[in-house]
Amino acid sequence: MTRRLLTGNGAAAWGARLAGVDYVPAFPITPQTEIIETLADWIDRGELAGRLVTLESEHSMITAAGAAAVTGVRVFSATSSQGLLYAMEMLYTVAGWRAPFVLVNVSRGLAAPITLEPDHNDILAARDSGFLQLHCATCQEVLDSVLLAYRLAEDERVRLPVIVNLDGFYLSFTREPVAIPEPEAARRFLPPFDPETNQFRASAPVSQAVAVLGGGPYSYFRYEMQLAAVNALTVYDEVAGDFAAAFGRTYAAVEDYQSHDAEVVFVMMGSFAIKAREAVDRLREAGWAVGLLRPRLLRPFPAGTFQRLLAGKRGVAVVDQNLSLGKGGVLYMELASALYGQPGAPPVLASFIGGLGGRDIGPEEFYAMARITRQAAEAGRAPPPRLLYTLEELREVRTLQAIAAVERRSLGETP
Amino acid sequence: MNETVFRRMKDLPSTHLLGTGTPMCAGCGGLEAIHEIYDILGGKTVFVNAAGCMTLLSVYPFTPFRGSWLYTAMASAPAGAQGVRDALDILLAQNRLDPAEDVEVVVLTGDGAAYGMGLSATSAAIERGLDFLYICYDNEGYGNTGQQYSGATPHGARTATSLGRQGFRGYKKDLFAIWAAHRPAYVATVIGAEPLDLARKIETARSLRGPRLIIALSPCPTGWDYDPKETVAIGKLAVKTGVWPLQEYVDGQVAHTKVPHPRLPVEEYLKTQGRFAHLFSPERNEALLAEIQARVDAYWAEAGD
Numbered sequence: 180m181t182r183r184l185l186t187g188n189g190a191a192a193w194g195a196r197l198a199g200v201d202y203v204p205a206f207p208i209t210p211q212t213e214i215i216e217t218l219a220d221w222i223d224r225g226e227l228a229g230r231l232v233t234l235e236s237e238h239s240m241i242t243a244a245g246a247a248a249v250t251g252v253r254v255f256s257a258t259s260s261q262g263l264l265y266a267m268e269m270l271y272t273v274a275g276w277r278a279p280f281v282l283v284n285v286s287r288g289l290a291a292p293i294t295l296e297p298d299h300n301d302i303l304a305a306r307d308s309g310f311l312q313l314h315c316a317t318c319q320e321v322l323d324s325v326l327l328a329y330r331l332a333e334d335e336r337v338r339l340p341v342i343v344n345l346d347g348f349y350l351s352f353t354r355e356p357v358a359i360p361e362p363e364a365a366r367r368f369l370p371p372f373d374p375e376t377n378q379f380r381a382s383a384p385v386s387q388a389v390a391v392l393g394g395g396p397y398s399y400f401r402y403e404m405q406l407a408a409v410n411a412l413t414v415y416d417e418v419a420g421d422f423a424a425a426f427g428r429t430y431a432a433v434e435d436y437q438s439h440d441a442e443v444v445f446v447m448m449g450s451f452a453i454k455a456r457e458a459v460d461r462l463r464e465a466g467w468a469v470g471l472l473r474p475r476l477l478r479p480f481p482a483g484t485f486q487r488l489l490a491g492k493r494g495v496a497v498v499d500q501n502l503s504l505g506k507g508g509v510l511y512m513e514l515a516s517a518l519y520g521q522p523g524a525p526p527v528l529a530s531f532i533g534g535l536g537g538r539d540i541g542p543e544e545f546y547a548m549a550r551i552t553r554q555a556a557e558a559g560r561a562p563p564p565r566l567l568y569t570l571e572e573l574r575e576v577r578t579l580q581a582i583a584a585v586e587r588r589s590l591g592e593t594p
Numbered sequence: 595m596n597e598t599v600f601r602r603m604k605d606l607p608s609t610h611l612l613g614t615g616t617p618m619c620a621g622c623g624g625l626e627a628i629h630e631i632y633d634i635l636g637g638k639t640v641f642v643n644a645a646g647c648m649t650l651l652s653v654y655p656f657t658p659f660r661g662s663w664l665y666t667a668m669a670s671a672p673a674g675a676q677g678v679r680d681a682l683d684i685l686l687a688q689n690r691l692d693p694a695e696d697v698e699v700v701v702l703t704g705d706g707a708a709y710g711m712g713l714s715a716t717s718a719a720i721e722r723g724l725d726f727l728y729i730c731y732d733n734e735g736y737g738n739t740g741q742q743y744s745g746a747t748p749h750g751a752r753t754a755t756s757l758g759r760q761g762f763r764g765y766k767k768d769l770f771a772i773w774a775a776h777r778p779a780y781v782a783t784v785i786g787a788e789p790l791d792l793a794r795k796i797e798t799a800r801s802l803r804g805p806r807l808i809i810a811l812s813p814c815p816t817g818w819d820y821d822p823k824e825t826v827a828i829g830k831l832a833v834k835t836g837v838w839p840l841q842e843y844v845d846g847q848v849a850h851t852k853v854p855h856p857r858l859p860v861e862e863y864l865k866t867q868g869r870f871a872h873l874f875s876p877e878r879n880e881a882l883l884a885e886i887q888a889r890v891d892a893y894w895a896e897a898g899d
Contacts, residue, residue, distance in 0.1 A: 201684050204677065230684055232676065235718035239673030242666055242715075246642070246677025249664070252684050268667055379662045379678060380695045381638040386663040389652040396654055 180364075185357040187350030190318040191257065191283045191343070192217035193357070194325025196227050197365035198281070201252035201372075203231040204243040209295050210347035211259040211285040218255075229255075237266035244280055245273025248340075249387055251374030253329070254280035259347060260287035260301045267304065273340060274309025274404065276388050278377070279332035280340050281325055282310065286449065287347040288536040296537025297347040299449060299501040303509045309404050311341040311411055312477040314448045316434075318355040321345050323428055324475075326360075329369050330418040336410040338375075346450040348537060360426055368425045408479045415476055432476040433484045437463065441470030442493040443552050444525075445545070446485075446514060448474050451500055451534050458545030469549055474510075482517035490523030494556035496548045500534035507564045508532055527556045533567035540567060600793040607633040613658030617650045621822025623813035623829060624648065624731030626786035628702070631729060631808070634796045637661035639698045640678055644671035644712055646704030647738040648731065662697060669711040672719035675699045675726045698727060698800075705732040705746035708809070709767050720776040720805040727799055728807040733814035734766070741817035741869075745769075748837075749889070750882050752869045753817075759872055760882070765889075769809060774843040779804035782842040782851075785811045787829025791840055791851055798844065811838045819868025828866050835863040836890045839897070853899060860887045 185193065191214045195203070203222075205215040221227035234240040237258050248254045258266060263284055273280075284305075288298045302312065311331060313324045321343065328341040345351060360368075379385065391397050415432055423429045436456050438444050445455045452473040462469040472488055474481060489495060499508025506512065511530040518524040529552040533540045544567055555562045599605060612632040618625040624647060637660030643649055645668035652663045666674035679699045685691035703712055708730035716728065735741040735753050743753040745767040756762040773781045779802045784792040792810075799806040813829050815822040832838035833854060840852040861883060864870040873879045 201688075202677075202680055204680075230680060232680060232722065234673055234676070235714055238667075239670045239676075239715050239718065242670035242673040243677035243680070246664060246666070246674040247681035247684075248677075250678045250681030250685070251690075252681040269670065272667055379640045379664075379682070379697050380691075381661075381697050382695055384637060384660060384662045386652045386657045386659070388665040389654045389657065389663065390649055390665065391654045 180361055181359050182356055183359060184354040185318055185322070186213065186352055186354050187315070187318045187321050187345045188213035188285065188352070189217060190322040190357050191325060191345065192221075193359055194322045195255040195281075196221060197322075197360060197362060198253065198255065198326060198329050198369055199366065199371070200229045200255040202247045202254045203229055204240045204247070204254070204256050205231055205233050206237050206240045206258065206262060208237070208259045208262040210287060210351040211257045211262070211283070213351070214257040214283060214285075237262040238269055241266040241269035241273055241282070244282070245269065245276050245278040245340075248273070248278035248280040249276050249377045251372075251378040253372040256280070257283040257285070259285040260289060263301050263305060264289065267308070270305050270308040270310055272388070275400070277338045277404070277407075278340055279338050281328045281332060281343060282340060283325065283343045283345070285345055285347045285351045294536045295347065297349060298535045298537070302342065302344045303501050305342060306478060306509070309339060309408070311337075311339055311408060311479065313341060313343045314475055314477055315343065315345045315350065316450045316452050316473060318350060318353065319357045319428070320430065321350065322357055322359070323422065323426070323430065326365060326369055327418055327422055327430065330421070331411055331415055333372060334414045334418070335375065337407050337414055339404065339407055339411070344449070349450040364425060368421060412476075412479045412481060430475055432474070432481040433488065434473040434475060435488060436471040436473070438470030438472055438488055440468055442468040443496060443549055443556070444489060444492050445469070445471045445496050445498060445548070446474070446510065447471065447498045447500075448477065448510060449500060451498075451540060454540055454542075455498065455545060458542050458549075461542060462546065462549055467549060480513055480517065485514060485517050486521045486524070489518060489525055492525040494527040494529060494552040495525050496529050496531060496552040498531045498533055498540070498548065502532050502535060511564070526559060527552065527561045529555055529562050530564040531567060532564065598794045598797060600790055600797060603790060606789055606793055609633070611636060611660055616658050617653065618647065619816050619822070621815040621825040622647075623786055623825050624704070624733055624810065626825060627731060627784065627792065627810035627812060628729070630786055630789050630792050631796050631810075632659075634793055635698065635700065635727075635800070639700050640664060641700050641702045642666060642671050642674040642678060644668050644701070644703035644707040646706060647733075648702055648704065649738075668707050670715050671701045671703050671707065671712060672715040672724070672726070672728065675701045676719055676722070676724050679725055699725070701726060701728040703728075703730055704737065705730060705734060706736045706744045708732070709745035709769050713772070716773070717776060720773070720778045720807075723804055725803050726805060728805070730769070730807070730809045731812040732809050733812040733817055735814075735817050737814050737817045741814070750870065750873060750886060752872055759879075761870070761872060770841065770843070773807045774848060776805070777846065778807060780806040780842070780844050783809045783811065783838065783840055785829045785832060785838055785840070787826045788833060788840060788852065795842060795851070798842070817869070819871075820866055824866060828863070831858070831863040831866060834858045835860045836894050837863050839893065850897060857894065857899070860890050
């Protein structure tokens with residue numbers, strides 16, 4: 180094992196390298212591009228035996244990825260944001276092919292307005308696609324999750340593609356010390372891909388992804404995918420156990436930070452949860468019984484784990500770095516549906532939206548969220564969802580609007 | 595072409611490989627062409643399909659193909675072919691696939707995908723030099739949804755979205771020229787009604803490596819509005835009137851493989867189909883008929899006829 184300073188993108192590329200990927204269909208998009216550049220460089224130098232092909236769009240890229248996976252090779256790809264949405268039709272399609280490969284998504288807010296900075300609306304748009312989802316908070320976790328994801332995707336009880344998600348900029352371009360497993364150890368953990376029936380052979384013709392007529396066969400195949408995705412809960416725990424035994428790093432489906440004796444628990448995913456962890460430490464110093472749960476696994480959703488870990492809590496503050504317009508936070512809805520009617524479920528779930536387009540969530544905001552949730556628990560009524568925004572931010576936008584108005588007037592236009 | 599095994603009709607394969615009983619319409623010109631093509635290509639193939647009429651060839655648990663099949667989506671069948679071909683090449687290079695088990699990758703799409711939504715994916719597959727065969731069955735409209743006009747619809751044709759007196763106001767896109775401009779290994783136009791010409795072209799395409807693309811004009815009884823028994827006659831008229839030039843692009847040169855002499859008036863072709871009936875009744879649309887004839891004449895004048 181060696182330890183190096185790697186960006187999140189570099190860690191993702193190392194994960195693919197250690198997985199011994201055969202094929203990398205690619206398409207550049209900020210902030211993911213460094214991943215495919217790194218892999219292309221290794222392939223050009225002969226350090227990685229795979230083949231990289233740049234397609235003309237993410238839609239084609241995912242088509243090629245799925246097609247290669249069902250022909251019997253180990254496939255890796257990466258995208259971000261608009262690219263993930265451009266590929267959306269094929270995400271659903273190749274999941275239905277039961278093509279087991281790994282896609283890294285580097286989260287970035289969605290247009291419009293166009294931005295480069297992160298939030299989770301891109302990855303959550305793929306929530307119902309049949310891809311399983313692993314969400315990372317550190318660069319080490321990115322590398323390790325790629326290896327875990329292949330074991331999960333290729334398991335005969337699962338056979339579904341997996342997205343490993345990391346936040347743009349906060350992880351993609353942040354260097355952290357990362358332990359890089361030895362190739363032999365990685366190979367022991369992740370043996371070569373067994374394609375099983377995924378192949379096209381002259382002597383054994385197969386028809387894949389054929390049409391069905393009627394709801395009976397359609398439902399059958401969709402339910403098969405659902406059962407496979409649910410199987411992934413058990414398989415994930417096994418694979419994470421194997422990983423811990425091999426490399427000494429533990430990745431529970433839901434990372435539990437100080438929740439055991441907490442009255443109020445934050446629930447967040449991705450790298451911003453590191454900020455919540457810091458806030459938990461400060462709040463505990465101030466005598467508040469606060470904890471944090473971070474789902475690493477979003478699909479399948481570890482509902483049972485949340486039910487167990489949150490039983491008896493007074494309140495939960497769900498911080499969503501996404502916004503389902505006209506409703507609210509997606510993780511909040513996921514959690515509410517997992518807890519409703521369950522014995523011991525916390526009486527109050529408070530919803531907060533923050534961190535859109537890379538907007539920071541400051542420590543004071545975490546303290547305020549804990550306070551609001553505790554007050555709501557005392558009052559016995561969930562507060563309305565809050566959209567985090569500060570007066571200072573509003574002033575900044577007003578300044579920009581004033582500049583725009585001046586510019587418009589200087590051009591002789593009436594506002 | 596001189597070394598063709600297909601010199602006479604009786605040289606064509608007498609064993610037919612594509613199964614029967616598919617849900618295609620009676621008299622489907624696309625299926626006619628695919629039957630003829632498949633007889634020559636055989637089962638050591640994987641057909642990578644885009645959304646269209648032929649998607650219904652393989653409906654669980656049936657398929658008429660002796661070889662393999664992969665349905666993708668409307669826009670990206672060439673990218674699916676890229677993934678399959680690359681994976682097969684990787685397996686061959688790693689000695690994980692016996693070369694005898696290799697298969698030819700064949701894209702099968704309609705004109706809706708080929709002329710429109712899938713053009714970007716096709717362009718990129720050609721530019722990457724992908725070793726594949728592309729077969730477009732061109733019935734000149736979105737046939738599977740009831741014949742709305744597409745980029746392949748001819749000028750003046752009535753479609754479900756051009757019902758007016760002038761029919762379709764646009765002009766059929768020259769996909770042959772667009773494909774040929776990419777300088778692939780091979781491009782050809784074919785029609786099921788000329789099986790010998792078709793067989794020779796598929797034979798040529800098979801002998802080459804790299805991107806090889808075929809457009810099969812596919813008379814469509816439901817979309818073009820004619821009696822299914824007329825499919826072959828209408829196909830022959832498409833060639834004899836010069837509406838559908840049989841041509842091929844190979845080694846950087848375009849050549850016509852069958853020049854109609856004498857060339858019949860375009861009317862002979864148009865009047866066989868309900869989609870052009872408004873050109874003849876209640877009164878003849880002389881201006882539009884003349885325009886269509888003039889365009890065909892201009893094509894052949896430029897081609898050196």
